Amino acid sequence: MGKLSATAVKAATRPGRIGDGDGLFLVVKPSGSKSWMVRVQKHGTRRDFGLGSASKVSLKIARERAREVRTWVELGLDPLFERRKAQGIPTFREATARVLAQHRKTWRNEKHEQQWLRTLEAYAFPHLGNVQVSEITGPMIRNVLAEIWLAKPETARRVRQRIGTVLDWAYASGYRESEAPMRAISKGLPRQPKKDGHYAAMPYAKVPCFIPRLRERESYSRLALEFAILTAARSGEVRHAVFEEFDLEARLWTIPRTRMKANREHVVPLCDRAVRIIERCCELRIRDCALVFPGQRLRKPMSDMTLTKLIKEMKEPYTAHGFRSAFRDWVSEETQHPSDVAEAALAHVVKDKTEAAYRRGNLLEKRRVLMDDWASYCCRGG
Incomplete structure (x- = not known):
């Protein structure tokens, strides 16, 4: 018989x-609110629920729920997991969907969320989408990855x-009894072919001949x-550029931090040819675009x-991103411009905190x- 009434x-x-x-x-808080709590101890470990x-x-x-929790513990079950199970385990x-909602505020832009969702819709949902997270096993995950592991290694x-x-997230939320064995799954897949990890870059000496073409x-x-x-910018920064980011009189392009990899606003000085390109795009501007x-x-x-x-059609084995490497190599090998100026032009983040404080x-x-020097070099062929 309980002591309370x-x-x-x-x-x-x-x-x-x-x-x-x-x-x-019965837990009474200073605010006056009251709640129930059961304390269970087994094998020297005490837990409150x-x-x-x-x-x-x-x-x-409350007494019925307390008895239920004590029974679960005696049977070696996790009360949090069993309670989640009773409430309904998500697929x-x-x-x-819940993970995306929680992570949304931490991502730089909506594009990242869309990429996240598209990959799972294309490769994971057809196999795992309707399976409860508590039922997903290592072999099931491996089968999803095996289909694309060698054909699309980066995507996989x-x-x-x-x-x-x-x-x-499911394990931390009590919907799974154990973590997913991701490390073991990776070991069970064939070794992916190695890549050097660099974007194919056109040698800077070829750029002056490429521009006229x-x-x-x-x-x-x-x-x-x-x-x-000419701006040594990332292709995504260029492709998503809008007219309001440009001050042609000051010859400046201000890229908002939401579109930058480092999540910091970046101001790009424009050479004469870059200004003329923007002016030409103003002439070609599509209405309301x-x-x-x-x-x-x-x-x-x-x-x-x-x-x-476009680059492939021009019979060149390079990438758009690789021109940033061409620019960096040119600065190092052909000029006296300081390294930190080149790094700032590329919008690279300084990793050393002491050095960053002085820059x-x-x-x-x-x-x-x-x-301007880079533009003069690039445009000397035509």
Whole structure:
């Protein structure tokens, strides 16, 4: 027989814990709110489990829930997991939605969330989407990855990481009894072919001959690629550029931090040719379109594949991103411009905190001279 009564529960006002027996306590907080808690000990380990608010859970129900928790512990079961099970364990698709909602505020932009979701929709959901997270096993995950592990190695690694993130959330939330064996799964897959990890870069000595070839015809993709080369910007920064980011009178392009890899605003000084490209895009501007370099679909940015396709059509085995490496090599081997100015031009983050403290300025005027010199080098062929 318990020590408490319904009347005593209602009358309790003094902050603290009031025991009912067998580990069940009424917890009274300084604010006056009351809740139930059961303490269970087994093999020298003590754990406390909340049973709900006393305003919603009666003394009788609290005792029943306490007995249930004690029984689970005696049977070697995890009360948190069993309670989640009773409440309904989400499917992998439902768990993914909750993870995305929780991570949304931490991501730089919506594009990252879309990429996250697309990979799981394409490769994980067909196999795991309707399976409860508690039922997903290592072999099931391995089968998902095995289909793309060698054919699409980079995508497969991303899918593996994202499946692991969802199942880690499920374990931490009490929906799984154990963590997903991601390390063992990776060991059970064949070794992926190694890559050098670098983007194929055109040697800087070839760039002056490449620029005139770009100008043989006019298109948004050709203008965008030349602009990317002259500014040493990432292709995504160029493809998503909008007119309001440019101050042509000051010859500046201000990229907001939401579009930057390092999540910091980046100001790019523009050479004369870069300014002329933007002016030409103003002349070609599509009505009600903010994009400087729109894609084939109206008012939508061109895809990264557009620039890749252009370079392939020009019979060159390089990537758009590789021109940033060409710029960096040129600075190091052909000029006296300081390394920190080149790194600032590339919007690289300084990893050394002490060094970063002395480089808080954006070195804008020094970078303007550097980018003008780079433009002169690139355009000397035509």
